[in-house]
Amino acid sequence: MSKFDPGLRDEIIAAIPNLRAFAISLSGSVDRADDLVQETLLRAFGNISSFRPGTNLPAWLFTILRNLFRSEYRKRRREVPDSDGAFAATLTTNPDQNTHLDFEDFRMALDKLPPDQREALVLVGASGFSYEEAADICQCAVGTIKSRVNRARRRLGELLAIEDIGDFGPDKTTRAVVVAGERV
Amino acid sequence: MSLGGSMSGKEKMNQEQSGGASASAESLTGEHMSEASGSTLGSDIQAKIGQHLRAMYDDVVRQGVPDRFLDLLAKLDQPKVGDGPDGEGGRS
Numbered sequence: 001m002s003k004f005d006p007g008l009r010d011e012i013i014a015a016i017p018n019l020r021a022f023a024i025s026l027s028g029s030v031d032r033a034d035d036l037v038q039e040t041l042l043r044a045f046g047n048i049s050s051f052r053p054g055t056n057l058p059a060w061l062f063t064i065l066r067n068l069f070r071s072e073y074r075k076r077r078r079e080v081p082d083s084d085g086a087f088a089a090t091l092t093t094n095p096d097q098n099t100h101l102d103f104e105d106f107r108m109a110l111d112k113l114p115p116d117q118r119e120a121l122v123l124v125g126a127s128g129f130s131y132e133e134a135a136d137i138c139q140c141a142v143g144t145i146k147s148r149v150n151r152a153r154r155r156l157g158e159l160l161a162i163e164d165i166g167d168f169g170p171d172k173t174t175r176a177v178v179v180a181g182e183r184v
Numbered sequence: 185m186s187l188g189g190s191m192s193g194k195e196k197m198n199q200e201q202s203g204g205a206s207a208s209a210e211s212l213t214g215e216h217m218s219e220a221s222g223s224t225l226g227s228d229i230q231a232k233i234g235q236h237l238r239a240m241y242d243d244v245v246r247q248g249v250p251d252r253f254l255d256l257l258a259k260l261d262q263p264k265v266g267d268g269p270d271g272e273g274g275r276s
Contacts, residue, residue: 004261016253021244038256045260106236125234126241157229 120148
């Protein structure tokens with residue numbers, strides 16, 4: 001006899017990969033992200049009766065995860081920013097070295113964003129939530145989300161435009177090899 | 185260039201849900217379009233930002249559900265009382 005509606009359980013399982021990706025973008029660490037997801041699942045099942053069937057389950061789970069992260073963040077701050085970058089650590093398959101370098105540039109730029117902006121950008125630009133859903137998850141106004149996303153894009157654009165100028169130099173290949181060597 | 189281009193994961197999630205969510209998916213696409221075209225930023229760079237963001241994110245999503253979570257859910261789903269070897273019998 002199952003304690004939970006199997007349909008709901010399957011939906012929760014289906015949301016886990018997205019929850020992990022979001023948690024990694026928040027916490028900057030795969031291990032902490034997985035702990036956050038675990039805590040989120042425990043909370044979700046503990047409070048399953050407060051979920052209204054037919055409403056947006058992924059958004060509900062993202063909200064729980066974000067709140068957990070926020071309260072934990074307030075307690076511990078982000079003591080050790082993962083210098084390797086959590087996203088980079090998950091990039092296991094990138095045969096094309098230049099693509100990998102591109103990712104590195106991007107990841108470093110993303111790390112420079114204020115957490116509020118990064119979070120809004122990830123929710124809207126990668127998780128696929130609407131501005132309204134993102135506003136619900138972040139418990140702020142839709143206009144606030146829009147402005148955070150816009151500022152995030154603008155800032156990333158500036159940072160990546162600078163990177164691009166560097167890439168146009170004659171030594172791009174040499175530079176790539178050197179940088180790649182340093183990273184090994 | 186449209187950010188709505190490859191939202192496979194979430195769109196699937198939306199579709200698995202009933203009614204309400206698909207309306208928000210539509211508004212999502214619409215907003216992204218106006219967002220992109222109304223932007224004063226270099227559209228190349230903005231497209232690149234969108235691609236990289238999703239590529240990073242999807243790289244994690246593609247890893248699927250780690251076993252620790254499936255184990256956890258299985259444990260949560262077990263009845264606490266009468267948890268005997270034949271307690272599983274009625275499971276479909």
